Amino acid sequence: MAEQSPAAAAWSSGGSSSVRPRAAAYTIGYAMLPNKHDTFIQPSFIDLAAEHGIRLVAVDASRPLLEQGPFDLVVHKLYGQPWRAQLEAFSALHPDVPIIDPPAAIERILDRFTMLDVVSGLDSVAVPRQVIVHDAGALLQLAADDGDDADLGDLRFPLIAKPVEVDGSAASHNLCLVYRREGLRGLRAPLVLQEFVNHGGVLFKVYVVGDHATCVTRSSLPDVPQDRLQDLAADAAVPFANISLLAPTTAVGDESAKVPPPQEFVDKVARELRRAVGLHLINFDLIRTRDSQGDAKYLVLDINYCPGYSKMPGFEPVLTEFFLEMLRSRPVLERPAPGNGSAASAGLGVDEARKAEAEPTSVIPEPRQVQA
Numbered sequence: 440m441a442e443q444s445p446a447a448a449a450w451s452s453g454g455s456s457s458v459r460p461r462a463a464a465y466t467i468g469y470a471m472l473p474n475k476h477d478t479f480i481q482p483s484f485i486d487l488a489a490e491h492g493i494r495l496v497a498v499d500a501s502r503p504l505l506e507q508g509p510f511d512l513v514v515h516k517l518y519g520q521p522w523r524a525q526l527e528a529f530s531a532l533h534p535d536v537p538i539i540d541p542p543a544a545i546e547r548i549l550d551r552f553t554m555l556d557v558v559s560g561l562d563s564v565a566v567p568r569q570v571i572v573h574d575a576g577a578l579l580q581l582a583a584d585d586g587d588d589a590d591l592g593d594l595r596f597p598l599i600a601k602p603v604e605v606d607g608s609a610a611s612h613n614l615c616l617v618y619r620r621e622g623l624r625g626l627r628a629p630l631v632l633q634e635f636v637n638h639g640g641v642l643f644k645v646y647v648v649g650d651h652a653t654c655v656t657r658s659s660l661p662d663v664p665q666d667r668l669q670d671l672a673a674d675a676a677v678p679f680a681n682i683s684l685l686a687p688t689t690a691v692g693d694e695s696a697k698v699p700p701p702q703e704f705v706d707k708v709a710r711e712l713r714r715a716v717g718l719h720l721i722n723f724d725l726i727r728t729r730d731s732q733g734d735a736k737y738l739v740l741d742i743n744y745c746p747g748y749s750k751m752p753g754f755e756p757v758l759t760e761f762f763l764e765m766l767r768s769r770p771v772l773e774r775p776a777p778g779n780g781s782a783a784s785a786g787l788g789v790d791e792a793r794k795a796e797a798e799p800t801s802v803i804p805e806p807r808q809v810q811a
């Protein structure tokens with residue numbers, strides 16, 4: 440378990456005399472589908488945020504954003520043109536209110552191909568080789584028995600087939616492990632075909648909140664032995680929904696595969712990746728493979744926007760600190776008072792409120808590497 444800072448410990452023990460709930464200095468509007476609320480807007484987070492003067496208010500996306508609030512910051516996980524238009528109208532009128540994160544940057548990682556394309560130039564990590572298959576015709580051609588390997592570029596089986604779009608639907612997570620060409624039949628384009636990289640059956644899920652990164656170890660798909668590719672009696676492709684059909688291999692139980700990467704490395708990758716995608720709230724899937732010399736090589740498989748932070752140990756203080764930082768560093772513009780700003784609505788003058796906000800409130804625990 441991660442250690443806790445005094446403030447975080449105070450929170451987890453139900454509060455203390457040093458950290459008390461106070462009148463909200465800030466209001467954060469959060470816009471996401473109701474079924475995503477639990478992923479971080481949990482009572483434990485609402486309580487800690489309140490102790491630090493932050494009130495969290497659900498945005499009703501079916502109503503104009505401009506009629507809601509006032510907000511000091513908006514955090515959102517909604518997509519599509521109508522919602523973008525809402526945000527643009529809101530920002531035009533409230534340029535000092537941070538929107539976490541920019542819709543264009545979020546949309547880039549809703550496409551599995553562009554998602555990894557963005558990070559393909561990084562120093563510390565690589566991405567699996569992949570091709571995009573745009574339509575059914577192209578897929579048919581690839582699947583044809585006399586298909587020329589050149590169609591697949593440098594890709595070698597096994598491959599993972601992934602729907603291009605990641606829209607939060609269950610279908611967008613229906614993946615398929617394809618052992619040989621024949622297995623491409625029956626897949627549905629558009630999709631991304633990615634080389635499956637053996638990685639000891641262990642995945643590192645890195646949760647990023649601004650400058651903070653927490654690495655959690657999870658189990659992953661087992662390694663695929665070379666002879667499985669030649670076994671013509673076995674299925675040519677296995678959908679991921681049937682993960683139990685993927686027989687565990689020798690790699691399972693290899694303790695060394697579970698050793699997480701050093702925290703400095705995790706921090707470095709998180710920093711580079713976050714800059715490359717231009718987002719504050721992400722998680723990404725990282726795997727470790729070994730080259731012929733036995734040296735570790737890391738690959739990023741997947742990036743998600745505003746993930747389920749409730750699965751990140753100690754997420755409440757980390758998110759609280761992040762939002763406080765974003766709120767304190769936002770541009771200060773004169774706003775008409777009263778009633779058009781949370782400071783005013785909290786009964787504080789703008790200066791008073793800013794002073795209250797400036798109280799030192801470190802809430803982030805160290806260190807940040809956890810085995811799940």
Ligand SMILES: Nc1ncnc2c1ncn2[C@@H]1O[C@H](COP(=O)(O)OP(=O)(O)O)[C@@H](O)[C@H]1O
Pocket residue numbers: 567599601605611612613614633634635636637638642658659660724726740741
């Ligand atoms: N190229 C790959 N090589 C090895 N394993 C992979 C690869 N791509 C995906 N996986 C495995 O499949 C899981 C799901 O794939 P991912 O791209 O993360 O899709 P999802 O959007 O459903 O999370 C990963 O967490 C990892 O265990």
Ligand SMILES: [Mg+2]
Pocket residue numbers: 724741
């Ligand atoms: Mg994933």
